[in-house]
Amino acid sequence: MGHLLKRGVVSILGMAAVLAYWSFRGGSSGESMDKIPAKVWAGGGQLSIDVETTCPARMSVTFGERDKQDGKSLEAWEKIPAGRHSWTIDVPQRVDGYIDLTAEEPKVGDRLSWTVRANGRVVDQQSETLQQALQEGYAFGLQVYMEDYLSGQVGDD
Numbered sequence: 001m002g003h004l005l006k007r008g009v010v011s012i013l014g015m016a017a018v019l020a021y022w023s024f025r026g027g028s029s030g031e032s033m034d035k036i037p038a039k040v041w042a043g044g045g046q047l048s049i050d051v052e053t054t055c056p057a058r059m060s061v062t063f064g065e066r067d068k069q070d071g072k073s074l075e076a077w078e079k080i081p082a083g084r085h086s087w088t089i090d091v092p093q094r095v096d097g098y099i100d101l102t103a104e105e106p107k108v109g110d111r112l113s114w115t116v117r118a119n120g121r122v123v124d125q126q127s128e129t130l131q132q133a134l135q136e137g138y139a140f141g142l143q144v145y146m147e148d149y150l151s152g153q154v155g156d157d
Contacts, residue, residue, distance in 0.1 A: 030073030036061055036087050037076055043090030045150040048117040051085045055103050055110040057141075059085070062097035066148065079104070091149045099124075102141035106130050112142050118152035 040063050051059060058079050065071025101112055113127035126142045134140060147155040 030075065032075045035076065035078050037089065039090040040074060040092065040095065041072060042092050044092040045090070045119050046117075047089045047091045047149045049087045049099060049114060051080070051101055051114045053080070053082055053101070053103065053112050055082050055106045056080065057104055057112065058102050060098070060100045061089070063091065063095050064097050066094045066096050093150050095149050096147050096155070097149070098143060098145050100141060100143045102139055103130070106134065106140045108133055110140070112140070114142055116144065118150055121152055123152035124154055
């Protein structure tokens with residue numbers, strides 16, 4: 001129970017952090033697309049994400065130019081069916097953002113897992129199993145904030 005409650009709270013706080021991030025970055029002037037691209041802007045290095053889910057989910061990745069007050073931003077997402085999915089994204093240097101996988105209508109026993117790599121090096125691995133039915137207002141998902149995608153620097157949110 002405690003672990004599930006913690007994951008629910010982390011998911012809610014993560015969504016609040018994403019909204020605050022985009023508000024701060026001027027997200028309304030950024031790009032948005034309903035498919036995760038193979039290349040972001042000029043590219044430069046590889047971000048790889050391997051996902052496995054036992055239920056439909058929504059995968060999203062946000063990108064923002066670091067240290068630029070009016071830098072570019074992009075939010076890319078796509079709905080995915082249960083199964084294994086992989087993305088390799090050519091990302092420029094000094095780009096930060098969130099990677100988020102949120103289950104859609106999960107059932108008890110559903111699982112989410114991922115491995116995130118920066119230029120071939122594993123920088124994040126997570127796996128969760130839904131232990132009990134979600135209460136209203138809670139989500140089941142995985143999230144990581146990357147301070148710099150290519151260096152693999154994971155942030156605290």
